[in-house]
Amino acid sequence: MAAALGALTLILNRRLALLRAAAAEPRTGDWGARLKRLLVIGFGQSRQPRYLVAGLVHVVLFAGFMLLSLRSMSLIAEPFWPGISNIGEPYTFIRHMAAALVLVGCAIAAWRRVVVRPARYHDRHATVSHTKEAVAILSLISFLMIADAAFDFGGSEGVRKVAFWAHNSALLFFLCLLPYGKHFHVITALPNVFFSSLKLSGVVKPPSYSESDFDALETVGVSKLEDFTWKQLLDVYSCVDCGRCSDHCPAYASKSPLSPRMLNIKTRDAAFEHYPIKGEITPPEKRADLVGEVITPDELWSCTTCGACQEACPVTIEYLDRIVDMRRFLVDDGNLPATLQKPMAALEKRGNPYGKMARKRGDTGVRVLKEGDACDTLFFTDSCAAFDPRVQETAIAFGEILAQAGVDAGTLGKDEVDSGHEARRFGEEGLFLTLREQNLEAMDKREFTQIVTTDPHALNALKNDYELEQPVLHHSQYLAKLLSEGKLPLQPLGDNRRYTFHDPCYLGRHNNEYAAPRDVLNAIPGIETVEMERSRNRSFCCGAGSLNLFHETECERRMGELRLDMVAESGADVVVTACPFCLSNLEDAAKTTGRENEIEIIDLAELVQRSLGKTKQPEKE
Amino acid sequence: MDIYVCIKRVADTSEVDIEIDRTGLALTEDDFSYDINEWDNFAVEAALQLKEEHGGKVTALTVGIEDDEEVLRRALAMGCDEALHLSDPCFEGSDAWGIAQILSAALKGKPLDLLLFGTVSADEGAGQTGGFVAGLLDLPMVSLATSLKVNGSIATVSHEVEGGLERVRELDLPAVVTVQTGINEPRYVSIRGIRKVSGIEIPVSGVGDLGLDPNQVGASGARVKLEELFLPPQGQSAQMLEGSDDEIIDKLLDLLQENGGL
Numbered sequence: 053m054a055a056a057l058g059a060l061t062l063i064l065n066r067r068l069a070l071l072r073a074a075a076a077e078p079r080t081g082d083w084g085a086r087l088k089r090l091l092v093i094g095f096g097q098s099r100q101p102r103y104l105v106a107g108l109v110h111v112v113l114f115a116g117f118m119l120l121s122l123r124s125m126s127l128i129a130e131p132f133w134p135g136i137s138n139i140g141e142p143y144t145f146i147r148h149m150a151a152a153l154v155l156v157g158c159a160i161a162a163w164r165r166v167v168v169r170p171a172r173y174h175d176r177h178a179t180v181s182h183t184k185e186a187v188a189i190l191s192l193i194s195f196l197m198i199a200d201a202a203f204d205f206g207g208s209e210g211v212r213k214v215a216f217w218a219h220n221s222a223l224l225f226f227l228c229l230l231p232y233g234k235h236f237h238v239i240t241a242l243p244n245v246f247f248s249s250l251k252l253s254g255v256v257k258p259p260s261y262s263e264s265d266f267d268a269l270e271t272v273g274v275s276k277l278e279d280f281t282w283k284q285l286l287d288v289y290s291c292v293d294c295g296r297c298s299d300h301c302p303a304y305a306s307k308s309p310l311s312p313r314m315l316n317i318k319t320r321d322a323a324f325e326h327y328p329i330k331g332e333i334t335p336p337e338k339r340a341d342l343v344g345e346v347i348t349p350d351e352l353w354s355c356t357t358c359g360a361c362q363e364a365c366p367v368t369i370e371y372l373d374r375i376v377d378m379r380r381f382l383v384d385d386g387n388l389p390a391t392l393q394k395p396m397a398a399l400e401k402r403g404n405p406y407g408k409m410a411r412k413r414g415d416t417g418v419r420v421l422k423e424g425d426a427c428d429t430l431f432f433t434d435s436c437a438a439f440d441p442r443v444q445e446t447a448i449a450f451g452e453i454l455a456q457a458g459v460d461a462g463t464l465g466k467d468e469v470d471s472g473h474e475a476r477r478f479g480e481e482g483l484f485l486t487l488r489e490q491n492l493e494a495m496d497k498r499e500f501t502q503i504v505t506t507d508p509h510a511l512n513a514l515k516n517d518y519e520l521e522q523p524v525l526h527h528s529q530y531l532a533k534l535l536s537e538g539k540l541p542l543q544p545l546g547d548n549r550r551y552t553f554h555d556p557c558y559l560g561r562h563n564n565e566y567a568a569p570r571d572v573l574n575a576i577p578g579i580e581t582v583e584m585e586r587s588r589n590r591s592f593c594c595g596a597g598s599l600n601l602f603h604e605t606e607c608e609r610r611m612g613e614l615r616l617d618m619v620a621e622s623g624a625d626v627v628v629t630a631c632p633f634c635l636s637n638l639e640d641a642a643k644t645t646g647r648e649n650e651i652e653i654i655d656l657a658e659l660v661q662r663s664l665g666k667t668k669q670p671e672k673e
Numbered sequence: 674m675d676i677y678v679c680i681k682r683v684a685d686t687s688e689v690d691i692e693i694d695r696t697g698l699a700l701t702e703d704d705f706s707y708d709i710n711e712w713d714n715f716a717v718e719a720a721l722q723l724k725e726e727h728g729g730k731v732t733a734l735t736v737g738i739e740d741d742e743e744v745l746r747r748a749l750a751m752g753c754d755e756a757l758h759l760s761d762p763c764f765e766g767s768d769a770w771g772i773a774q775i776l777s778a779a780l781k782g783k784p785l786d787l788l789l790f791g792t793v794s795a796d797e798g799a800g801q802t803g804g805f806v807a808g809l810l811d812l813p814m815v816s817l818a819t820s821l822k823v824n825g826s827i828a829t830v831s832h833e834v835e836g837g838l839e840r841v842r843e844l845d846l847p848a849v850v851t852v853q854t855g856i857n858e859p860r861y862v863s864i865r866g867i868r869k870v871s872g873i874e875i876p877v878s879g880v881g882d883l884g885l886d887p888n889q890v891g892a893s894g895a896r897v898k899l900e901e902l903f904l905p906p907q908g909q910s911a912q913m914l915e916g917s918d919d920e921i922i923d924k925l926l927d928l929l930q931e932n933g934g935l
């Protein structure tokens with residue numbers, strides 16, 4: 053028995069070797085918040101019920117494990133301390149119930165694995181199925197339960213003895229087996245939840261935690277296992293292979309080359325191969341390139357950074373930082389698709405991805421602040437509203453609302469350059485830093501007390517990446533504020549159409565704002581709203597914007613089209629959104645799916661303007 | 674392998690309202706942004722790929738004013754080992770022949786295996802320089818290369834010929850090859866990459882260093898003179914086709930056929 057425990061320690065130590073070789077990442081402090089996450093998401097299993105049957109089965113297995121752990125430990129201690137395993141009532145009763153429930157849970161889980169075979173267990177890109185592994189572990193757990201029962205109820209001393217040893221060997225075998233596969237999560241998941249990020253998911257990690265000067269870095273991004281941070285690798289170890297991430301991933305749904313789950317599986321396979329439990333560590337130059345070969349650039353460029361995967365993960369595995377880190381390496385290595393090189397160069401030379409001249413920025417009707425000017429609210433439009441005529445309409449609408457509400461607003465005019473939000477998320481950190489500097493310089497020369505933007509990406513960049521003194525608001529939040537101050541006399545729209553709100557990823561999931569746009573929407577007298585099944589933190593990305601518009605990855609059906617199918621399913625006639633790219637992508641999808649006359653796409657600002665009676669409601673066809 | 678790549682900085686005229694300045698011989702440059710000539714970018718990448726395969730050294734050269742150094746820096750950031758800036762006030766106004774004189778003076782006597790050019794430059798569009806330099810250095814040359822491989826002292830080059838045909842030729846090195854776009858996928862140069870090479874001193878050679886006669890080059894030595902620059906008059910031939918999608922397609926096909934577009 054001691055040998056088995058020793059083996060487990062050795063195995064775990066080998067698994068930790070990679071974590072020790074990994075990059076630094078501070079994940080300490082805020083212990084209270086960490087403990088809360090551990091209790092709610094870890095012990096409380098709060099993310100499980102999103103998938104009802106599987107979730108409940110897991111909750112039962114997990115609770116059973118917790119309840120039975122005392123018993124298991126006492127059984128291990130029994131030879132050293134006879135009688136200790138007899139804990140007495142009511143524990144005996146509880147554990148019998150728990151064991152019975154775990155057995156039932158195992159049966160249901162095995163049945164689902166073998167007979168029901170939900171699609172999410174069988175990844176389109178997977179080369180090996182984990183069904184056998186799952187069934188083997190389930191059998192082992194069932195065996196444990198039966199051996200335990202035999203120990204209690206076995207009539208003769210002989211049976212009890214056999215059951216005792218069978219139980220203990222199986223348990224130790226089970227523990228030693230865990231670090232070899234997806235059931236490693238039994239050991240790593242709780243620590244993983246405890247050390248999970250407490251930041252808003254819109255915040256991207258810096259290229260390095262140990263060197264803050266970007267230009268001084270020797271290498272940038274992640275190209276091999278050891279370049280990940282220890283937490284990123286703990287994430288990879290903890291993956292249950294449940295497929296919830298890919299089930300929520302718009303890139304997977306559109307049948308692009310990306311399946312987020314496979315990023316974990318492939319990284320973990322590489323980790324287990326090159327940091328084996330027995331034998332030598334493979335030196336990096338003798339491995340297949342992790343980024344470039346094992347994980348292909350096409351996979352990485354297919355991600356819209358929508359964050360649905362990490363929101364869905366029951367064990368809080370984080371994806372965005374890892375994807376961005378791998379992209380950082382690709383960019384630094386010159387491995388950027390030709391389609392993205394043009395807009396990147398345009399961002400560098402002209403400050404916007406379209407390569408347009410600054411003086412050709414569209415007029416939003418809002419006063420342009422000259423250097424030295426002051427205003428109350430700075431309206432940051434970002435590139436899309438400045439150069440895309442359709443999106444410009446939304447900025448004009450918002451500008452008119454501001455004027456009507458008597459807000460003292462101003463813009464940076466042609467001194468504003470792209471927020472750099474997407475440049476950073478596509479891994480071009482240097483370009484992001486340059487753009488940020490230009491904007492900060494322009495802002496420095498003007499006075500204002502707050503910033504508002506109609507683009508959630510700009511919101512995310514200004515709020516989370518720019519480190520500004522002034523608060524940054526999204527226009528939905530600004531409108532909600534005007535509403536509460538009684539400055540938006542909204543009128544009935546006078547139609548009987550149904551409205552639904554499409555949550556932009558960078559407003560909702562990444563910045564936790566679900567209420568403000570809905571408050572504004574529902575304040576319109578007589579409006580009828582419906583929610584899509586995939587709404588709020590489960591919202592489905594429209595296909596994303598900015599640089600994503602230049603780089604279309606191969607897919608079977610575009611994300612925007614899939615989203616419009618969901619709109620149609622909800623029975624809504626109008627999709628209200630609050631992001632320039634959602635607007636463009638969904639409008640395009642309406643055209644390509646022939647729903648132009650059935651479903652209207654509109655920005656929240658435009659809807660408010662309509663409800664203020666400034667523009668006419670179109671006739672329903 | 675010693676590879677030399679001749680590159681040029683050109684104006685990006687997309688998204689700009691093109692205007693001709695008062696002399697009538699040049700464009701108003703206020704709104705231009707500049708970058709490496711697209712073809713030359715492919716040539717640099719081709720050189721770097723050969724270096725990665727066979728080892729050796731890649732040197733980038735350009736003829737131009739101080740600001741043109743920017744493209745040399747970019748080439749260094751891409752992975753070129755050295756850069757050489759050929760710059761002198763009296764180079765200004767050179768025609769392709771003049772530029773070729775300057776380049777060949779700089780290259781003469783260098784241990785050169787392969788000399789690469791972009792096929793044409795986006796601003797002049799003449800496609801002469803590579804050919805002139807090959808002549809001046811007495812080297813074999815293939816233009817419009819769409820693939821380029823080196824084996825020992827032989828380069829195998831495919832190039833486009835009329836009718837969409839591709840011809841494969843073998844050349845004894847040293848040789849000159851002018852490169853077509855699409856021959857490879859040029860790597861990206863990140864801002865960080867450029868910053869990393871910002872401290873490198875790039876040597877500059879002028880007319881004296883190259884042993885050239887100032888009258889041979891520049892405006893005075895130019896044999897081709899620009900007479901006039903004008904914007905093409907706007908045509909009035911836009912035509913809207915009407916009908917269902919199928920009808921429009923049929924009409925379009927007819928029109929294309931009638932006018933020799935197919």
Ligand code: SF4
Pocket residue numbers: 297300301302303304310311312354355356357358359360361362371593
């Ligand atoms: S961020 Fe969105 S697109 Fe990217 S892997 Fe996650 S779910 Fe897929």
Ligand code: SF4
Pocket residue numbers: 290291292293294295296297298312313316364365366367368369
């Ligand atoms: S990352 Fe999370 S959601 Fe995805 S398969 Fe792993 S455990 Fe499941």
